Amino acid sequence: MEKLNWQSENKIKNIKTAIEKNEDLKEIIKKYWGSKNKKDLWLDKFKDNFNADELIYLDYTETNSSNSVSYTETQETNKITQLDNKETALSAEVEFFKNTENLKALVEIVKKYRNQQENNIQILGNGEISIPDEVKNLELNGNIAVKSNLELYDKIKELAYKNHCGIGQFVTFILWDFLKRNL
Structure with missing residues (x-):
């Protein structure tokens, strides 16, 4: 690995910081490269400065290697898991309010809160x-x-x-x- 000029070192540090802060990939691409193609070309040259997790986060795939790093598969899995979690949470909330006692208790709490706010x-x-x-x-x-x-x-x-x-x-x-x- 050759010595990098200060601009490249600075860009690498900034990209790593953005990854640590979990910035959106699209925002990182827009901020540092302008397009996905420029990102891939730049990472072909500077990929040695990033670890595997960072390359996965950046959705970088090596074209000349049999071991490709893919971010999209994990992203799709995460989306499916998030949807499942939302559906179970939503159904639990609906079930909670199907019980008339719970609904009456909620109405009573809201009434008390409004009365307190009026008298506050x-x-x-x-x-x-x-x-x-x-x-x-x-x-x-x-x-x-x-x-x-x-x-x-x-x-x-x-x-x-x-x-x-x-x-x-x-x-x-x-x-x-x-x-x-x-x-």
């Missing part, structure tokens, strides 16, 4: 809360006079200020959230 109020940071649009669109059409703890009221005013909304709207949000969670 996000606390964004120090005192900031994402107030749902549903609450922002509620009409403030009444006055209530309620005795309450002034410390709590001051905290509510502070939170309303941090969330850029009025005290009435924030109190409405608190009442709405309480009713939504408990009714």
